[in-house]
Amino acid sequence: MVILGLTGxxxxxxxxxxxxxxxxxxxxxxxxxxxxxLYRGVAVAPIEAAFPGVVRDGxxxxxxxxxxxxxxxxxxxxxxAIVHPLVQGERAAFLDAARRAGAELVVLDIPLLFETGGEAxxxxxxxxxxPEPVQKARVLARPGMTEARLSAIVKQQxxxxxxxxxxxxxxxxxxxxxxxxxxxxxxxAALTQA
Numbered sequence: 001m002v003i004l005g006l007t008g009x010x011x012x013x014x015x016x017x018x019x020x021x022x023x024x025x026x027x028x029x030x031x032x033x034x035x036x037x038l039y040r041g042v043a044v045a046p047i048e049a050a051f052p053g054v055v056r057d058g059x060x061x062x063x064x065x066x067x068x069x070x071x072x073x074x075x076x077x078x079x080x081a082i083v084h085p086l087v088q089g090e091r092a093a094f095l096d097a098a099r100r101a102g103a104e105l106v107v108l109d110i111p112l113l114f115e116t117g118g119e120a121x122x123x124x125x126x127x128x129x130x131p132e133p134v135q136k137a138r139v140l141a142r143p144g145m146t147e148a149r150l151s152a153i154v155k156q157q158x159x160x161x162x163x164x165x166x167x168x169x170x171x172x173x174x175x176x177x178x179x180x181x182x183x184x185x186x187x188x189a190a191l192t193q194a
Contacts, residue, residue, distance in 0.1 A: 001098060002105045002191045003121070004169075007113035008128030009157045010150070011139035013173030013180065017128045018109040020184040028107040029094040034087050036062075046082045063144075070152050084116070104192050114158045114166060126169035126187055129160055134174045 006021070006028075008014040015032075022028045039047070039060035047065070048055040054064045069076045091108065098106045110118050119125050130138075139150050164170050169190070171183045 001095075001103055003095070003123050004105060004107045004187070004191060005113045005119055005122035005125040006107050006109045006128065007111060007118075007125065007163065007167075009135065009160050009163065010111075010153050011135040012128045012130050012160070013138070014109065014111065014128040016177070017126075017171055017173060017180060017184060018107060020181050021107045021188070024185065024188055026105050026107055026188060027094070027098045027101075027103050028109055029091055031087055031091070031108070031110045034090040035083060038083065038086050038090075039065075043083060043086055047079070050078055050082060070149075076156070080116075105188060112157065114163055115156070119166070124168040124191065125166065126171055127160075127163045127167035128171045128173055129164055130172065130174040132160075135160075 006014060006018055008017075015030075018028050018030060035043075039062060040058075044055055044058065044060055047060050051065060051068050054061055054068060056064070065079070069079050095106065108118070108122060110116070113119055113122075113125065136150070139145055140147065169183075169187045171180060171187065173180045
């Protein structure tokens with residue numbers, strides 16, 4: 001089974017690209033979705049203990065938590081020490097299920113793949129990219145997003161050019177959905193033809 005790491009900076013179209021892999025029949029593990037589920041489940045108690053006041057109605061309030069960790073690398077590392085092992089457990093269960101099902105290729109959709117050293121756990125990496133003006137327009141169209149918040153998020157991410165240089169595959173979403181879908185199908189073909 002080939003494990004493809006899918007990554008990309010904020011606003012590059014990674015979620016849409018992951019959906020294209022899923023639509024093509026490739027099992028996809030969504031690390032963000034796993035985190036969101038953990039924020040409503042087993043991660044609630046340890047996060048509340050480490051960051052009192054961030055739980056609302058039995059779930060981690062992501063905006064309150066984001067405000068606490070966004071500009072403080074040490075605090076962010078404390079959060080990651082709680083969340084990353086839990087996500088790794090979810091990912092291991094996904095991979096076991098995919099192997100048992102006989103999957104030839106799986107995708108691990110991990111936004112901070114390079115930043116967390118996750119490329120060591122995959123067979124190949126595909127980076128989703130788009131021109132900077134497209135990225136910025138996409139992100140600033142999100143509710144509650146500001147230029148300052150975007151800037152803070154981008155600072156935590158490896159530069160797009162470095163991600164592209166380190167990846168085996170680059171999927172450019174700036175030319176539209178049809179072009180991106182064709183690139184996804186080319187990646188699948190390259191990884192499933194032995």
